[in-house]
Amino acid sequence: MFIITLAELEHLGEAELHAMYHSILTDLTRRNLSAADCPLSRISLENIQRILHRKRAYKPRGPRF
Secondary structure (H helix, E strand, O other): OOOOHHHHHOOHHHHHHHHHHHHHHHHHHHOOHHHHHHHHHHHHHHHHHHHHHHHHHHOOOOOOO
């Protein structure tokens, strides 16, 4: 496993980020591990959450009159 950086995630959409997040969790579960057991996976999951939070915070909400 390797760390997925914020720069690598920036261009992905929310659906792709969710899919990647769940893919990592599924892989850990398949190997009978948790994120706490794999620091690199934990960092990657945290990075995905940061990008998702950023994308939600900057989402246009339509015109304000």
